[in-house]
Amino acid sequence: MVSRLVRRWLAGCSGASPGWWPKGPCGTLVRTAGAFGPLARRACASTARPRQVTLTQERYPVRRLPFAVVSEDDLAAFERIVPGRVITDPEELEAANVDWLRVARGCSKVLLTPRSTEEVSHILRHCHERNLAVTPQGGNTGMVGGSVPVFDEVIVSTALMNQVISFHGVSGILVCQAGCVLEELTRYLEPRGFAMPLDLGAKGSCHIGGNVATNAGGLRVLRHGSLRGTVLGLEVVLADGTVLDLLSCLRKDNTGYDLKQLFIGSEGTLGIVTAVSVLCPPRPEAVNVALLGCAGFAEVLQTFETCKRVLGEILSAFEFMDSECMRLVRRHLGLTCPIQESPFYVLIETSGSNAGHDGEKLGGFLERALGSGLVTDGTVASDQRKVKALWALRERITEALSRDGYVYKYDLSLPVERLYDLVVELRARLGPSAKHVVGYGHLGEQGHGRRFRQRWEKTPVISVVLL
Amino acid sequence: MVSRLVRRWLAGCSGASPGWWPKGPCGTLVRTAGAFGPLARRACASTARPRQVTLTQERYPVRRLPFAVVSEDDLAAFERIVPGRVITDPEELEAANVDWLRVARGCSKVLLTPRSTEEVSHILRHCHERNLAVTPQGGNTGMVGGSVPVFDEVIVSTALMNQVISFHGVSGILVCQAGCVLEELTRYLEPRGFAMPLDLGAKGSCHIGGNVATNAGGLRVLRHGSLRGTVLGLEVVLADGTVLDLLSCLRKDNTGYDLKQLFIGSEGTLGIVTAVSVLCPPRPEAVNVALLGCAGFAEVLQTFETCKRVLGEILSAFEFMDSECMRLVRRHLGLTCPIQESPFYVLIETSGSNAGHDGEKLGGFLERALGSGLVTDGTVASDQRKVKALWALRERITEALSRDGYVYKYDLSLPVERLYDLVVELRARLGPSAKHVVGYGHLGEQGHGRRFRQRWEKTPVISVVLL
Numbered sequence: 001m002v003s004r005l006v007r008r009w010l011a012g013c014s015g016a017s018p019g020w021w022p023k024g025p026c027g028t029l030v031r032t033a034g035a036f037g038p039l040a041r042r043a044c045a046s047t048a049r050p051r052q053v054t055l056t057q058e059r060y061p062v063r064r065l066p067f068a069v070v071s072e073d074d075l076a077a078f079e080r081i082v083p084g085r086v087i088t089d090p091e092e093l094e095a096a097n098v099d100w101l102r103v104a105r106g107c108s109k110v111l112l113t114p115r116s117t118e119e120v121s122h123i124l125r126h127c128h129e130r131n132l133a134v135t136p137q138g139g140n141t142g143m144v145g146g147s148v149p150v151f152d153e154v155i156v157s158t159a160l161m162n163q164v165i166s167f168h169g170v171s172g173i174l175v176c177q178a179g180c181v182l183e184e185l186t187r188y189l190e191p192r193g194f195a196m197p198l199d200l201g202a203k204g205s206c207h208i209g210g211n212v213a214t215n216a217g218g219l220r221v222l223r224h225g226s227l228r229g230t231v232l233g234l235e236v237v238l239a240d241g242t243v244l245d246l247l248s249c250l251r252k253d254n255t256g257y258d259l260k261q262l263f264i265g266s267e268g269t270l271g272i273v274t275a276v277s278v279l280c281p282p283r284p285e286a287v288n289v290a291l292l293g294c295a296g297f298a299e300v301l302q303t304f305e306t307c308k309r310v311l312g313e314i315l316s317a318f319e320f321m322d323s324e325c326m327r328l329v330r331r332h333l334g335l336t337c338p339i340q341e342s343p344f345y346v347l348i349e350t351s352g353s354n355a356g357h358d359g360e361k362l363g364g365f366l367e368r369a370l371g372s373g374l375v376t377d378g379t380v381a382s383d384q385r386k387v388k389a390l391w392a393l394r395e396r397i398t399e400a401l402s403r404d405g406y407v408y409k410y411d412l413s414l415p416v417e418r419l420y421d422l423v424v425e426l427r428a429r430l431g432p433s434a435k436h437v438v439g440y441g442h443l444g445e446q447g448h449g450r451r452f453r454q455r456w457e458k459t460p461v462i463s464v465v466l467l
Numbered sequence: 468m469v470s471r472l473v474r475r476w477l478a479g480c481s482g483a484s485p486g487w488w489p490k491g492p493c494g495t496l497v498r499t500a501g502a503f504g505p506l507a508r509r510a511c512a513s514t515a516r517p518r519q520v521t522l523t524q525e526r527y528p529v530r531r532l533p534f535a536v537v538s539e540d541d542l543a544a545f546e547r548i549v550p551g552r553v554i555t556d557p558e559e560l561e562a563a564n565v566d567w568l569r570v571a572r573g574c575s576k577v578l579l580t581p582r583s584t585e586e587v588s589h590i591l592r593h594c595h596e597r598n599l600a601v602t603p604q605g606g607n608t609g610m611v612g613g614s615v616p617v618f619d620e621v622i623v624s625t626a627l628m629n630q631v632i633s634f635h636g637v638s639g640i641l642v643c644q645a646g647c648v649l650e651e652l653t654r655y656l657e658p659r660g661f662a663m664p665l666d667l668g669a670k671g672s673c674h675i676g677g678n679v680a681t682n683a684g685g686l687r688v689l690r691h692g693s694l695r696g697t698v699l700g701l702e703v704v705l706a707d708g709t710v711l712d713l714l715s716c717l718r719k720d721n722t723g724y725d726l727k728q729l730f731i732g733s734e735g736t737l738g739i740v741t742a743v744s745v746l747c748p749p750r751p752e753a754v755n756v757a758l759l760g761c762a763g764f765a766e767v768l769q770t771f772e773t774c775k776r777v778l779g780e781i782l783s784a785f786e787f788m789d790s791e792c793m794r795l796v797r798r799h800l801g802l803t804c805p806i807q808e809s810p811f812y813v814l815i816e817t818s819g820s821n822a823g824h825d826g827e828k829l830g831g832f833l834e835r836a837l838g839s840g841l842v843t844d845g846t847v848a849s850d851q852r853k854v855k856a857l858w859a860l861r862e863r864i865t866e867a868l869s870r871d872g873y874v875y876k877y878d879l880s881l882p883v884e885r886l887y888d889l890v891v892e893l894r895a896r897l898g899p900s901a902k903h904v905v906g907y908g909h910l911g912e913q914g915h916g917r918r919f920r921q922r923w924e925k926t927p928v929i930s931v932v933l934l
Contacts, residue, residue: 170772170883193776228725229696257737258695261728282776305637309660309749312820313780353779357824416637
C-alpha cells in the first residue's frame, strides 16, 4: 500500500533527504539551509543557471518502478473527482515538476488540486486501484528534491486546501487544512493574540502540511520545541484512500499509541497530511535582537550557555555565523554590519511578555558577556525595522552565497564542541579548489551527539562555494 | 513477539489504563489523580483497607493466555543471567504483586532485578523462547493496575538500573538508565543548574522509565510540554530480547520515522524501556506561588486565559480545586486556607530567571485579576516554606479524599468550558448516595476537545466519595 506514495513530499524547508537522493560529487546541492525567503527566491532566479533543468532520471541512476501510466480514462476519473482542477497543460506543470533550487525535475503529466480530504481520499483510492504512483506537493519550497516527481508520478497538491477549520482562544489550538501557508496562519493568529510555534524563511510559500511532513525546525525550536510537541493532531490519507483521523486537540492524548508521530517527518511516504491541529503560543509582547561579536567558536558556545542561563525563558533564537558569511553578505547584498569585525557573530533574539523586563535581562546578559570577555562588541535592537535589519544579516546568507558561485550546502549535526572543526578541516583539505567554506546556523536544535552520524539534522550549515 | 509482554508497565503516575481493566460499578478505583507523594502514601496505609488484596483474576473475568509456567529450569536460567537477583521469597514478592492502591494483585512467583540492558535482553530472550509472560515494573506507583501481574507473569523490575549515563552541561541533555528515580535525577541536576522537565507527586518513588512508558504529564506540562518533546531518545528491549537503540541526543532527529514515540505511553506493551535521553531545562532562579479565590468556574477559565497572557513565559503551573476539596483538606489534614472561602480556588506557579521581574509580573496580573473581579481574594508566596504550604492544599487533596471514605476517581478530558458541568451533573444525579463529588486538577494539559471521548487524558479529576 505504502509503495504507491513515492518517497517524497514537499517540504516547507526540508529536513532529511529522501533515501534515493544520490550522494557524492554529483555536482548538485545535496544539503541546504533552512531559511530562505522571498528575497532569496528572487536572488536565485537572477543567478545564472541553466534555463532547462536536467531530468532527475537522466541525472541519476534511478529506475522507474512498474507503476501504471496515466491514461485518458484516469484523467476522466480525476475530472470527476476534482472537476476543473486537473492540470495537464505543460507550462502549468513545469512549476510543479521542477524544485525550487532547480536541480531536480520530474515529467509528471498531471497535477491535481483537491480542496477537501474526501477528494484526496478519492484520488488516492483511484491511484491505488490503478497502480499509479503519486507525489504529494505542498508549497514546493523544499531543498532536497523531495517535493517533485522523479518520473511521471501524479502530483497531488495541497494548494487549495487552505482553510482554517477552527481556532480556540483559550487553549490556543488551531485546526487547519494542510495547504495553509505558514505566514497566512501567522497573520490569522496575530489579531487573536497568538503566534505559530514555528517560523522559517520560506514562510511566505510553505504549507503547514509540508512543515509537518518534513518535521521542519526553523528559527523558534529553541523556544517552542519541535513539531513533535506542538502538533497535537493530524488527519492523514493513506495510500489506499483510507482517512486516518488523528486530529486530537489535546496537549496529551494517552489513548493508545501516538500514531501521528509516524507521519511527522515521514516526508509523505506513509500518507498525505490533509489537516493539522497545532498548539499556538501567545504572541510575544516584546521582541529584542542582539548582534554580538565573538573571538572564537569556543566563545560562541560559552555565550550560548550563559545566554540560556541569564535570559532563560525569554531566549527565542540563537544563531551564529562566521566572519566569511558576514563578508559575503556585505559584499553581495550591500548590508551593513553595525559592529566591529569579529571571527564569529552571534544573533540572539528574546521574546517576552514585558518589554522592560526583557530589556533589563538582555542588558544584564550583555554586561556579563562583555565584562567576561566572551563577547567583544555588540548592538541591540527592539524596534521592528532594526530587528529586521539585524535578522537580514543572518537570513540572507544563503542569498549571498548563491551570488558568490556554485554552492554545496550541508546541514549537519555534530557534537556542538566539534561542530566548527569541520569548516576548518574542509578549508584545509579543499585549499584553493573552494572559493569559500563557511559555517552558520542555529544552535537551538543542536544536541551534544553521543556519536557521529552524518545526515542527522539540518543545522548548522556548512557551505562550500566553488568558483 | 509482542504478545509476550503482558499489557502493562509500571507508571510513575499513570495515564491511560490497560485495556483489560474493567469498567462499571466494580467497587474499585478505575481512574485516579496524578499527584501522590509520600504523605499520601502514608495516609493510604493508615486508612482501613482489607489486609489481603483480592487476586485480580478472582475479582475480574480475565482469562490467562496459554503462556508457560515458570519451572525450576527457568529459575536456574534466570540465576545465570542475574546471579543473586532472582527473588522468589513470597514475602518479598508480595510488594511487587500488589499495586500501590492495593486493588490489583497478581501471583507472580519470580521477580528479576537486572542491572543492565544486556541482562534485560537475556531475560526477555529466555522468556520469549520459553513462552513465559512478562510484566515490566518500575517504581510501582501506578494508579491503574498496570504495574503488577494479573496472573503469574515474570516481573522484571528496573529498580537496580539506576545509573546516570551522561549529562551535558551545554545542551542540558541527560542520559540515564530507566530505573532512575525522578527525584534523584532532580537532585543530581540541581547543583548543575538544571531541572527535570517533569514533576509529579510520586517523584520520590517513580522511575523515569515508567514515566516515559506511561507518558506521565504531571505539574509542569504547561511549561515544558509533554514527554513527546522533551524525551530525545530511548533504548528499548523488545519482547524477543532485541535491543532497539533509539538513544538520540538531538533535539530533532529526522533520520527516518521517529520510532521512539511509539514506546512513549505504550505502557510496556511494545518493549521494556531501559535507558532514556531527556532534554533538561535550566533550573529556575525564582519560584512564586499564588492562591486565588474565584466566584465560578467561568472565572477560573478567564483567570487562566488572563494568566497565560500576562505571565506568559514564566507561568509554570495552573491548578484549580473547588470549595469541597478545600473543606476536606482542612477537615481531614488540618491545613489552613490563607484566603477567604470561595466556590473555586486557583493555584498559580511562576518559574523564571529573575525574581524581581517575576514578582512584578505576578503583581501586575493580580492587580488586573482583582480589579476586574475575576478573582475575589488571593495570597502570594515566594519563600520555599510558604510555597510548599500552598502546594500542599492542592497536592494533598487525594490524601484528604482517601480519609473521607471510599473514593472513585476519574481522570477525564472534556472541552474546558464544559469540564465542571460533570461535577454539577454528578452531584445532582447521585444525590445523597455520594458523600462528596469534587473536581480539581491542572488546566495546562487541557485541549478544547473537538469531540467527546471518555478516557482521553488524566486531568482534571472528578472524585466521588462514598460513605
